[in-house]
Amino acid sequence: MANPIVLDAIDKMKHADIRITPQRYAILEYLIESHSHPTADEIYKALNKRFPNMSVATVYNNLKLFTQIGFVQEMVYGDSSSRFDFSSTRHYHAICKVCGKIVDIVYPGLEDVESATEKLTGFDIDEHRMELYGTCPECLAKEKNQGKTDQTKELELKGI
Template identity: 35%
Template sequence: MTVQAEATLEELRKLKTHPTAEELHNILRKRLPKVSLGTVYRNLKMMVREGEALRLVQPDGEARFDGCVDVHYHIRCRSCGRLDDVEMKPLTRIEPRLQEQSGWLVEGHSLEFEGICPRCLSMGGVC
């Protein structure tokens, strides 16, 4: 793994904000001033392909990235787009049940809740 790729993964794993490639690029430039946005995109694509990061596509098409690849869930604010991790145990029994009922080979699942975040709620539902 290159120095840029290692730094990208390290910074991504530190963040809990599920950054876009552009946001991650801005953070990385403090460490590696010459790193290009293209390099960040290529590294993120490689990390997703190798299972070291998750790519989370939002309803508006924007891609956000997550350095935590353990099974976990998210909650997205419909007002501002904030995306947080949800602290709950994974639904481990759902996959075998679905596989048995449907005949599909179930390889995994994702779950995203949506609502209004506390900040937006405090501002009347819009922030």
């Protein structure tokens, strides 16, 4: 049975007179179900076996369409590769500076940040995003293990 979020997105595309091709459906479904904030290339590689005639350009064009519709958020970071996030609800991101992993964060109360900023600055705020940078648990564990390995090597060199 299809994911209700996918079905809702498909329904909205139909109402906007956007044709639902098998490739478009697969790209949307992959974005919704992956939770990994993939790049266009990652999506292409994941769907290549199912759609061997689909090009990377098809993936990019559909991601651009989904972004314009408002289903998908394009996240551009310092590594010059855009990542894409299906956004059914407003949320924020924690990003690992070591491996690049991105985790969604829903934090109630930040919805007021736009109206508070408007009051404080006089700006007409259209949107906002928040990103928190740090080190994910997996990378922290690797660093901790690497530290133990380095200490062990040092002790071996000393003959202990």
